[in-house]
Amino acid sequence: MRSSIWSLVALFAAGxxxxxxxxxxxxxxxxQDEKVTGxxxxxxxxxxxWSGCQLSRPMDPSHDGLTSSRDLFSGxxxxxxxxxxxxxxxxxxxxxxxxxxxxxxxxxxxxxxEIPKHIKNTYPNVDEYATLDTINKYGLVYTVxxxxxxxxxxxxxxxxxxxxxxxETLDEWEYDPFDAHYNPRDGYLTGRGAAxxxxxxxxxSALEALLSQDGFEPxxxxxxxxxxxxxxxxxxxxxxxxxxxEEKFGKGGISVILNEGGAGLESVSDTLYALPAVYEKGYLxxxxxxxxxxxxxxxxxxxxxxxxxxxxVTSLESNPFQPEVIxxxxxxxxxxxxxxxxxxxxxSLTQMIRWGDLRGAAQLxxxxxxxxxxxxxxxxxxxxxxxxxxxxxxPESVGMGVNYRVAPQDSIGxxxxxxxxxxxxxxxxxxxxxxxxxxxxxxxxxxxxxxITPHSDKPRSSWEPVYSGKLEMGVRERSYPTSTSPTxxxxxxxxxxxxxxxxxxxxxxxxPAPGAMTGxxxxxxxxxxxxxxxxxTPGSLKSFGNIHTINEKLLMSEHVNMVKFYxxxxxxxxxxxxxxKEMQKERKDL
Numbered sequence: 001m002r003s004s005i006w007s008l009v010a011l012f013a014a015g016x017x018x019x020x021x022x023x024x025x026x027x028x029x030x031x032q033d034e035k036v037t038g039x040x041x042x043x044x045x046x047x048x049x050w051s052g053c054q055l056s057r058p059m060d061p062s063h064d065g066l067t068s069s070r071d072l073f074s075g076x077x078x079x080x081x082x083x084x085x086x087x088x089x090x091x092x093x094x095x096x097x098x099x100x101x102x103x104x105x106x107x108x109x110x111x112x113x114e115i116p117k118h119i120k121n122t123y124p125n126v127d128e129y130a131t132l133d134t135i136n137k138y139g140l141v142y143t144v145x146x147x148x149x150x151x152x153x154x155x156x157x158x159x160x161x162x163x164x165x166x167x168e169t170l171d172e173w174e175y176d177p178f179d180a181h182y183n184p185r186d187g188y189l190t191g192r193g194a195a196x197x198x199x200x201x202x203x204x205s206a207l208e209a210l211l212s213q214d215g216f217e218p219x220x221x222x223x224x225x226x227x228x229x230x231x232x233x234x235x236x237x238x239x240x241x242x243x244x245x246e247e248k249f250g251k252g253g254i255s256v257i258l259n260e261g262g263a264g265l266e267s268v269s270d271t272l273y274a275l276p277a278v279y280e281k282g283y284l285x286x287x288x289x290x291x292x293x294x295x296x297x298x299x300x301x302x303x304x305x306x307x308x309x310x311x312x313v314t315s316l317e318s319n320p321f322q323p324e325v326i327x328x329x330x331x332x333x334x335x336x337x338x339x340x341x342x343x344x345x346x347x348s349l350t351q352m353i354r355w356g357d358l359r360g361a362a363q364l365x366x367x368x369x370x371x372x373x374x375x376x377x378x379x380x381x382x383x384x385x386x387x388x389x390x391x392x393x394x395p396e397s398v399g400m401g402v403n404y405r406v407a408p409q410d411s412i413g414x415x416x417x418x419x420x421x422x423x424x425x426x427x428x429x430x431x432x433x434x435x436x437x438x439x440x441x442x443x444x445x446x447x448x449x450x451x452i453t454p455h456s457d458k459p460r461s462s463w464e465p466v467y468s469g470k471l472e473m474g475v476r477e478r479s480y481p482t483s484t485s486p487t488x489x490x491x492x493x494x495x496x497x498x499x500x501x502x503x504x505x506x507x508x509x510x511x512p513a514p515g516a517m518t519g520x521x522x523x524x525x526x527x528x529x530x531x532x533x534x535x536x537t538p539g540s541l542k543s544f545g546n547i548h549t550i551n552e553k554l555l556m557s558e559h560v561n562m563v564k565f566y567x568x569x570x571x572x573x574x575x576x577x578x579x580x581k582e583m584q585k586e587r588k589d590l
């Protein structure tokens with residue numbers, strides 16, 4: 001199966017494949033002995049301010065003798081095939097609602113029964129050669145067994161579910177949301193899930209193309225896993241799949257995990273930046289409950305419960321978090337790459353990065369776009385408010401949900417304490433009893449560790465007026481920022497080298513530059529399986545339109561490039577140990 005790899009050997013001999021230099025041969029074998037090491041931030045990262053942007057060499061997978069991605073996925077027929085496959089998937093209304101019940105009880109899950117049928121009918125070679133494990137009724141795990149059981153598998157993931165379509169928006173859709181309409185004139189396929197299901201179609205198409213070739217006999221096991229509730233919690237899908245895989249392969253038993261995410265591809269002049277996320281921000285949902293005495297709206301208090309909740313929102317939003325670039329963090333490393341290869345794009349930023357002025361760099365980077373800002377800043381969004389019964393009665397209760405995506409420089413306990421500080425003056429002003437995070441053990445531990453006295457209302461004397469109401473707040477969901485995946489070493493080189501090969505050759509320098517995930521993905525459930533977790537959707541900004549909103553769409557000609565990348569990545573990763581052996585031989589000869 002393996003053929004000559006002299007082009008890579010030449011690079012090695014020239015000293016240009018530094019991270020495959022075999023300083024640790026066991027690491028580069030990427031076998032079962034590769035385990036998760038350390039917690040978030042436990043491993044020292046190189047000082048990127050002096051080491052500069054180190055590009056991995058492009059990795060051409062042609063050594064395996066299979067048809068190249070550029071030859072295999074070219075022409076109108078490729079687009080037509082992908083359109084038909086993706087239409088079949090998008091037409092399945094696999095919606096995940098926030099209030100979904102158990103998979104055995106809620107009939108709304110039944111739409112997911114159609115997805116394995118779709119795969120069986122659309123990808124015959126996957127159906128024939130891959131083993132399907134169904135996890136928690138709707139989770140799908142497809143496994144192609146490799147010939148060498150000593151090699152840790154690779155895991156590629158996507159999700160089956162989509163966000164709901166609001167009934168009030170149906171008239172604003174150009175086509176029915178689940179019609180999956182394709183317009184050959186502009187090349188876009190429109191429908192709910194056209195963009196968010198793109199990864200699933202691309203992964204299955206790449207695997208189908210590999211399995212259709214007689215010469216494909218993988219040494220390393222390939223796993224593709226598809227959760228079914230990423231858009232509404234991941235507690236039933238990816239969480240259960242992770243338990244299944246950990247029981248089968250053990251902690252750290254997966255060599256690399258590749259999921260959708262990151263910021264895709266971004267072109268700046270003659271440089272094409274690939275922007276994978278090597279960690280995810282934390283997640284915090286805080287719910288506020290305000291109860292007050294009701295009555296007739298003809299004799300209202302100075303502020304109703306809705307007015308007071310509005311004051312709380314104003315207080316929170318008037319005190320945003322601050323952007324920060326942490327020295328030697330992935331974002332810092334990405335900025336070093338950006339200023340090295342596009343120094344004239346933002347000259348002031350280039351100067352700040354070169355002089356180590358990360359505070360100034362953070363302020364400037366945050367002004368470029370909301371995406372850039374919230375890659376280095378904790379976000380805060382009041383997303384849900386409910387209360388009131390009618391227009392002529394005072395609301396007795398009002399609830400509000402505020403979501404935070406937590407940057408590494410902030411702590412969840414610190415955010416909770418900050419919320420208390422910003423609301424306690426409002427509570428005093430309107431004579432409210434304040435009960436913040438009652439029974440929250442993690443918050444109590446944060447306060448104790450930082451020597452902070454928990455909030456408590458002063459005891460009231462009998463002659464003082466009773467409270468006008470009670471304001472309670474509690475955490476509904478929280479997860480901490482994930483550990484950071486390596487941006488040096490063999491695994492990164494295979495990932496980044498594949499990116500540079502697949503998207504190279506177009507007159508641009510391809511620069512993989514690591515960063516943060518501003519949202520959250522299924523991968524937070526897979527972290528015990530591997531330390532090498534990369535979240536990246538291989539497509540440019542024009543590939544996807546209106547994700548999660550009206551007229552969601554996908555540019556199908558660009559979708560071809562997604563398939564090419566996954567096809568090349570699987571092939572390259574399957575050859576890593578052949579490269580390892582050849583490099584050891586070359587090393588002895590030097």
